[in-house]
Amino acid sequence: MREMTVPFLILAAVTLVGASAAMLFRGLVHCALALAVAFAGIGSLYLSLGAQFLGLAQLLVYVGAIAVLIVFVILLTRGGDSDSPPLSAARWPITGLMVAMAIFAILAWAVLHSFAIHTAGTLAPQATIRQMGTALMESYVLPLEVIGLMLTAALIGAVIVAMKENPR
Amino acid sequence: MTGLAGCLLVSSMLFAVGLAGALTRRNTILVLVGIELMLNAANLNFVAFWRFGPHAGAMTGMIFVLFSIGVAAAEAAVGLALILAVYRHTKTTDLSQLTGVRR
Numbered sequence: 001m002r003e004m005t006v007p008f009l010i011l012a013a014v015t016l017v018g019a020s021a022a023m024l025f026r027g028l029v030h031c032a033l034a035l036a037v038a039f040a041g042i043g044s045l046y047l048s049l050g051a052q053f054l055g056l057a058q059l060l061v062y063v064g065a066i067a068v069l070i071v072f073v074i075l076l077t078r079g080g081d082s083d084s085p086p087l088s089a090a091r092w093p094i095t096g097l098m099v100a101m102a103i104f105a106i107l108a109w110a111v112l113h114s115f116a117i118h119t120a121g122t123l124a125p126q127a128t129i130r131q132m133g134t135a136l137m138e139s140y141v142l143p144l145e146v147i148g149l150m151l152t153a154a155l156i157g158a159v160i161v162a163m164k165e166n167p168r
Numbered sequence: 169m170t171g172l173a174g175c176l177l178v179s180s181m182l183f184a185v186g187l188a189g190a191l192t193r194r195n196t197i198l199v200l201v202g203i204e205l206m207l208n209a210a211n212l213n214f215v216a217f218w219r220f221g222p223h224a225g226a227m228t229g230m231i232f233v234l235f236s237i238g239v240a241a242a243e244a245a246v247g248l249a250l251i252l253a254v255y256r257h258t259k260t261t262d263l264s265q266l267t268g269v270r271r
Binding site: 012015020028032039045049051053054073077095097103116118125131132 | 170171172173174175176177178180181182183184185186187188189191192193195197198200201202204205208211212215216218219225227230231233234235237238239240241242243244245246248249250251252253255256261
């Protein structure tokens, strides 16, 4: 992929439209659904970049777990009604948008003026699921164990934090 | 424009969208969603540099994104549990009403 191809542009447009919709919609459930679209778009971008395992993991973890978790919390906290305040009642509408646009301008300037974008590799690297598994089980087995321990601890902590306090 | 520049521009746009949402939305859940979008933008950068970088055979970018997805999952779970706990006390998820710490 020397130049940007049409599938890449379509997937990028889907991702960005989904992300913007997730940040702009009024109804919280609509936001969560648009977020799922954005996550699926990012997963498809991974797939189009040749990262098969990551694309599937992104779909499983983000679309399958995190979006559903967010929907659960929305339903638990509001009962699904869409009485979230309008955008004109945003916290710092002008400041927030200006900060975000300034950050984007800086990042885009840095990307477009970087010499690294002209020295991009040409041939697609191979990373099959088998190679990923081998790398995870051989070179990266200690970080894998640590991340598993951290996930367990975080999930137990999340359950304890969200648990009802027992009435004494 | 090369593929790397396209990926990096898309990811910086995604980051800006997430940052704007995290800064402007009043709902706690949507602030968390904005943070998730920013994390995803960083992951997209890792994958892009893995794909177009000179040492793609090492797969460090892919492994890093895998661990980053794990950390993001833990972060989302703990964050949403905290939102639930705060909601149980204050009966709101509106950030402009959660000023109890400020006083």
